[in-house]
Amino acid sequence: MSEDSEIEKQICDVLRRNGKSNALKIAKEIKVDKRIVNKHLYNLERSNQVFKTDELPPVWDLLEKMKEIKQTPKPEQKPQTTRDTSEEKHVEDLLRTGALKASHIARDLRQSTQTINKQLYTMMQKGRVQKCSISNLWSLNDEWTEESSSQESDSCLQVSKPGSHSELFEMITELGDGGYGCVYKVKHKIDGKVYALKKVILTRKADSEVKALAQLDHPNIVRYITSWPGPDIWTSNQQRNQVSTTTYLFIQMEFCEGGTxxxxxxxxxxxxxxxxxxxxxxxxxxxxxxxxxxxxxxxxxxxxxxxxxxxxxxxxxxxxxxxxxxxxxxxxxxxxxxxxxxxxxxxxxxxxxxxxxxxxxxxxxxxxxxxxxxxxxxxxxxxxxxxxxxxxxxxxxxxxxxxxxxxxxxxxxxxxxxxxxxxxxxxxxxxxxxxxxxxxxxxxxxxx
Structure with missing residues (x-):
């Protein structure tokens, strides 16, 4: 057994023996540097062996424990499968608005983050949702898996601080609005140039668009500049509060003055x-x-x-x-x-x-x-x-x-x-x- 495999086995043994734990406690028990333990915990998460909560620092546990939860209904209750289906539908309805953290879903559904995490991991086992291990964002599987074999598995973008990039632009006008999102004509406040800025809900599909644009460099292709995730800063305060849990991807491109x-x-x-x-x-x-x-x-x-x-x-x-x-x-x-x-x-x-x-x-x-x-x-x-x-x-x-x-x-x-x-x-x-x-x-x- 390789050294890496041995460390991951020891981590799983600790979680199996002691239950939920953070990286520091695990590191002390197996006498390995905390940074190494963290690296292997994320490797184990990618291979669907462990999961973590949204707490800081994260608390980890074995995913196999989720499979041991019995689904047998109590006599006086509605069948568990029916209730689970209803709860999953509520979660799916929220995820249709875009990728969300478990804590955001819990808040909107007025449940604990722990309960929602269990629900999400159960749905992940069924192939209905998927989690980005970098940004901790959950999304519907139909938004993440189409042509996924041609994409890198851990390419999710980390969420930037509110307005950290978008505030560099002054909106001139809206060029288009549809199911895909919006495209704005904007002016950069520093270099003074005019650009096209596309805003879409952050999903793996949006990630795919950025990757395609970034690899294409041709005089007959719209030139890609850069991209970043973040909230929508061009809405009213009331609208912003209503969509505060939605993360968008902004794609900055050259502005084509000649029209369509x-x-x-x-x-x-x-x-x-x-x-x-x-x-x-x-x-x-x-x-x-x-x-x-x-x-x-x-x-x-x-x-x-x-x-x-x-x-x-x-x-x-x-x-x-x-x-x-x-x-x-x-x-x-x-x-x-x-x-x-x-x-x-x-x-x-x-x-x-x-x-x-x-x-x-x-x-x-x-x-x-x-x-x-x-x-x-x-x-x-x-x-x-x-x-x-x-x-x-x-x-x-x-x-x-x-x-x-x-x-x-x-x-x-x-x-x-x-x-x-x-x-x-x-x-x-x-x-x-x-x-x-x-x-x-x-x-x-x-x-x-």
């Missing part, structure tokens, strides 16, 4: 701005280049749409919003089972709607829709509703194939129902360079 591709398309549809075919293909080429880079980094965007494609001050395309980013394969190179219907329905690929296994080809389908939108003027919302279903089934409006014969051939392949029939991003980029002269003001489509 949605704005670009709308300007063309309203006849406010004339768009040349050369301009359209230059922009689409930059979109494809960005997507090719994402795929080359073993990632899938999963939410490509005009709203998430922006323009920098120099007019260059910037792909943003990596809130649904996912790894293409796990660490062993095997397919990952995914949640269905993750994305924006009008742009979602068929396999995103009804399959649990798909790869980077799922990003090609919305790109076909986007290319079409950039080329074809859609005057009204009603017209869009009528043609969109046909378009998703490879049926183009009358006249599109005649006016854009080369483009329609490529878009048809991109909109294939089967992912295997769609080209890779790198192939689309190559074909754009082959069949269109992107350097000229007017493109000369060649015969496909």
């Amino acid at each position: 591709l949605t704005d670009w398309i709308q300007g063309r549809n309203d006849l406010k701005k004339y768009r040349t075919t050369a301009e359209i293909h230059k922009i689409f080429s930059e979109i494809i280049t960005g997507v090719e880079y994402i795929h080359a980094n073993n990632l899938i965007h999963r939410d490509l749409k005009p709203d998430n494609i922006l323009f920098g001050a120099d007019g260059k395309v910037k792909i943003g919003d990596f809130g649904l980013v996912a790894a293409q394969t796990d660490q062993n190179g095997d397919p990952i089972e995914r949640s269905k219907r993750k994305g924006t329905p009008p742009y979602m690929s068929p396999e995103q709607e009804n399959k649990k296994n798909y790869d980077e080809k799922t990003d090609i389908f919305p790109l076909g829709l986007i290319w079409f939108e950039m080329l074809w003027k859609i005057s009204t919302g009603m017209e869009r509703v009528k043609l969109w279903s046909d378009l998703r089934n490879q049926r183009f409006p009358e006249g599109f194939g005649d006016e854009y014969s080369a483009e329609s051939t490529f878009i048809m392949k991109m909109l294939s129902y089967s992912p295997e029939d769609r080209p890779h991003a790198k192939d689309i980029k190559r074909d754009l360079q082959t069949f269109f002269s992107l350097e000229q003001d007017l493109l000369n489509p060649k015969t496909v």
